[in-house]
Amino acid sequence: MVCTFCKVGPDSHDHLFFSCDFSRKIWCKLKYLVRMDCAPNDWQNLLNFMIKRPVNESIWSILQRLVLGACVYYIWQERNFQAFGSLKVVFWIDASWLYNSTIC
Numbered sequence: 001m002v003c004t005f006c007k008v009g010p011d012s013h014d015h016l017f018f019s020c021d022f023s024r025k026i027w028c029k030l031k032y033l034v035r036m037d038c039a040p041n042d043w044q045n046l047l048n049f050m051i052k053r054p055v056n057e058s059i060w061s062i063l064q065r066l067v068l069g070a071c072v073y074y075i076w077q078e079r080n081f082q083a084f085g086s087l088k089v090v091f092w093i094d095a096s097w098l099y100n101s102t103i104c
């Protein structure tokens with residue numbers, strides 16, 4: 001099975017988060033918005049990066065964790081929609097906007 005977004009890469013977690021051009025572009029824009037420009041774009045290094053980050057009650061710490069969780073959740077949901085034809089979610093509109101925007 002190949003990636004439902006790019007139709008080139010494998011259908012794997014490592015590719016989907018965030019080696020795939022589609023999901024990487026979204027992740028890069030979102031991480032920029034929450035001041036995580038230096039966060040890696042590959043899953044294993046990103047997990048290691050997040051584990052080492054301080055967890056506190058600052059707004060940026062909270063936003064960074066929320067944005068990563070939301071990004072993974074909605075990309076996974078959109079992948080399932082495209083792969084299995086489940087109900088389309090509103091995120092697609094947002095992802096399309098984000099994908100095509102010129103934030104970074």
Ligand SMILES: [Zn+2]
Nearest residue numbers: 003006009020
């Ligand atoms: Zn892909």
